[in-house]
Amino acid sequence: MTHDQVLISATELEQLLIDGDPVTILDVRWQLAAPDGRAAYEEGHIPGAVYVSLEDELSDHTVSGRGRHPLPSGRDLEAAARRWGVRRGVPVVVYDxxxxAGSARAWWVLTAAGVEGVRILDGGLPTWRGPLESGSVTAPPGDLTVKHDDLYTGALPTLTAEQAGAPEVTLLDARAPERFRGDVEPIDPVAGHIPGARNVPSTSLLDDGGRFVPEVPEFSGAVGAYCGSGVTASVVVAALAAAGVDAALYPGSWSEWSSQSTRPVERG
Incomplete structure (x- = not known):
């Protein structure tokens, strides 16, 4: 992939709207401390944007054994995307x-399902200088048909737990340094990281304005990324993709890895 296939600036998005070009805009506000972003969305969002719930629509919590944010099925994603108004051949812009975190998750999930033309608003909502609208948007039903029902084996590469622990994979841990080291673990029952992983916090690939940095670290061989539950690792995958580097996502991430007491844990 290239930078322009992964990211779009607020200026470019505004020009699309001024020109009247078709585009579907999805608001994917989500934070660890505030996973439901609907209230913030209703207070003010980019005109025409439809709210997307990361917890309810970009995850499938009925799936067990695959971490805190298991991937949805392509079938369920297709139904959700049609509610959002996603249409065949119409580009999609996701923001948070x-x-x-929210937009990278949406970008990864939709792209893994085979949806083309999905881009992340670089810098997120704070870069938007146009008007905001309040309330909710109900889009006309879309007609999207996803190409992959199993996103774990979809259009983007993924890692199983066994593959994530393999020595031939350069594995990047997207969590904050203190969680990587195992100094603290506020969410999962076990502290530490997958042995051999390197800490590349997702925020280290963003500048002070929340935009993706143009240069990323160089890695050799196969590259994979994980985090607590596969959400912020999507930021790392997107940053590398924008720089022309393919990286696989370990969707279950630390929450899946640490759920099995037989798997090794490294600290420090």
């Missing part, structure tokens, strides 16, 4: 207001 917190460290690109």
């Amino acid at each position: 207001d917190w460290n690109r």
Whole structure:
């Protein structure tokens, strides 16, 4: 992929709207401390944007054994995307207001399902200089048909737990350094990281304005990324993709890995 296939600036999005070009805009506000972003969305969002729930529509919590945010099925995603008004051949812009976590998750899930033309608003909502509208948007039903029902084996590469622990994979841990080291673990029952992983916090790939940095670290061989539950690792995958580097996502991430007491844990 290239930068322009992954990211879009607020200026470019505004020009699309001025020109009247068709585009579907999805508001995917989500934070660890505030996973339901609907209230913030209803207070003010980019005109025409439809709210997307990361917890309810970009995850499937009925799935067990695959971490805290299991991937949805392509079938369920297709039904949700039609509610959002996603149409065949119409580009999609996803945005959030917190460290690109929600938008990167939406970008990864939709792209893995085979949806083309999905881009992340670089810098998120704070970069938008146009008007905001309040309330909710109900879009006309879309007609999207996803290509992959199993996103774990979809259009983007993924890692199983066994593959994530393999020595030939350069594995990147997207969590904050203190969680990587195992100094603290506020969410999962076990502290630490997958042995051999390198800490590349997702926020280290964003500048002070929340935009993706143009240069990323160089890695050799196969590259994979994980975090607590596969959400912020999507930011790392997106940052690398924008720089032309393919990286696989370990969707279950630390929450899946640490759920099995037989798997090794490294600290420090």
